[in-house]
Amino acid sequence: MFRTLSSEPFDAGALAERFGIRPSAVWRHGEPDDFDEISTESGFSLSFGKTPSETVAFDRCISFLSTQGPLLAALRSLGASNTMDFGLMVEASISSPAALRFPDELLKLLLDTGTRLMLTHYITSREPRKVAKWVDESS
Numbered sequence: 318m319f320r321t322l323s324s325e326p327f328d329a330g331a332l333a334e335r336f337g338i339r340p341s342a343v344w345r346h347g348e349p350d351d352f353d354e355i356s357t358e359s360g361f362s363l364s365f366g367k368t369p370s371e372t373v374a375f376d377r378c379i380s381f382l383s384t385q386g387p388l389l390a391a392l393r394s395l396g397a398s399n400t401m402d403f404g405l406m407v408e409a410s411i412s413s414p415a416a417l418r419f420p421d422e423l424l425k426l427l428l429d430t431g432t433r434l435m436l437t438h439y440i441t442s443r444e445p446r447k448v449a450k451w452v453d454e455s456s
Contacts, residue, residue: 319432320406322360323397329361336388338363340367374403375420382426389430401427402435425448 318341321329326346333340340361342351350356365381368374378401382389392399405417417436427434 318363318364318402319378319399320360320362320402320449321392321397321399322358323392325396327395329359329384331394333361333363336385336391338385340365371417373403377421377424379423381422382423382430382432383434386430389432393431397432400435401432402437402438404439406444 322344324346329345330340333343341364342454343361344350344356344358346356346359346377350355363381365374368377373397382401389399419434424434426432
């Protein structure tokens with residue numbers, strides 16, 4: 318997921334539309350957010366969707382960063398902080414996530430575009446759900 322935020326007010330939706338992208342979510346400075354609190358930031362997030370492999374996810378991010386130079390420059394000129402967030406599914410029974418190696422091309426594009434890298438872990442469980450049964454021992 319690509320996310321951009323700025324404490325400066327700007328019309329994030331209009332900016333995204335101008336560059337031909339469709340954000341997953343948009344925040345506007347001074348307007349209520351999803352929790353009905355007034356947002357102190359403007360920005361948007363863009364999901365690349367679930368991918369069948371890390372390679373596909375990396376390829377989508379490389380494609381976005383290498384083709385959206387004008388958008389990224391416009392965001393930087395607004396003082397926006399840009400982040401590429403990779404969500405990893407991690408089983409609850411595993412104490413540490415598996416290693417993840419990022420392609421050099423992706424790391425170079427992140428550096429060249431001033432885009433931060435973030436990893437988010439989502440805990441999952443493959444263990445079957447335990448259903449409690451109530452037993453009437455009075456009979």
